[in-house]
Each structure stands twice: as structure tokens, then as C-alpha cells.
Amino acid sequence: MASLHFELVTPEKLVRSEEVHMVVVPGTEGEFGVLAGHAPFMSTIKDGDLAIYKSENAEPVKIRIEGGFAEVNEKGLTVLAEKAEV
Structure with missing residues (x-):
């Protein structure tokens, strides 16, 4: 199964950089x-929970x-976020 390279960055630091199954973004x-393999895309994001799925059947890390x-x-x-609560 293909994995998706995911990075979460704030103005202060690189928060996460990892291979995951899927990420759900609050656009x-x-x-x-x-x-993995998603078409090129760009979106603004709103305040909300980013859900990171490490594997297909995993519970999301929010x-x-x-x-x-x-x-x-x-x-x-x-994801270039203004703030991220880790």
C-alpha cells in the first residue's frame, strides 16, 4: 500500500514529518x-482538527x-498552519 508523505509546519517549527495513510484537512x-497519489491541489484552511491516519484502520491522531x-x-x-496545538 502506498504511503503519503505528510508535513505540518508552523512559523516556529516543523511540527511533523512522516509517512501516513491519509490526512483529513479542515478546508x-x-x-x-x-x-497517496492525490491530484495536485491547494486550499486555505480554517480553524479545526487535522486528522492523521497512520494506517488504513487506525484511529486518527487529531x-x-x-x-x-x-x-x-x-x-x-x-500543511502550513498559523498555529498547531500538539
């Missing part, structure tokens, strides 16, 4: 899930984030 137009952007490209998913 301003609604939540969206990202799996991180509260505030504002920012999410970008999906051939390298994976990068």
Missing part, C-alpha cells in the same frame, strides 16, 4: 481527505490547527 470550502494553507503535490501533503 475553508469543507473538509477534504488526502491519500491536532488542532488555526488558519493557513494546505498544498498537495507529487511529493505529498504540506
Whole structure:
């Protein structure tokens, strides 16, 4: 099974950088899930919980984030958040 490279970054530091199954992001137009191989995409994000699924049947790890952007490209998913409560 393919994995998704995921990074969560705030202005202060790199919060997470890991291989995961899926991430659900609170986009301003609604939540969206990202799996490996997702089409390139960019979205603003709203305050809410980022849900990180380490494997297909895993319970999500939730991180509260505030504002920012999410970008999906051939390298994976990068979330640039104004704040992240780890």
C-alpha cells in the first residue's frame, strides 16, 4: 500500500514529518481527505482538527490547527498552519 508523505509546519517549527495513510484537512470550502497519489491541489484552511491516519484502520491522531494553507503535490501533503496545538 502506498504511503503519503505528510508535513505540518508552523512559523516556529516543523511540527511533523512522516509517512501516513491519509490526512483529513479542515478546508475553508469543507473538509477534504488526502491519500497517496492525490491530484495536485491547494486550499486555505480554517480553524479545526487535522486528522492523521497512520494506517488504513487506525484511529486518527487529531491536532488542532488555526488558519493557513494546505498544498498537495507529487511529493505529498504540506500543511502550513498559523498555529498547531500538539
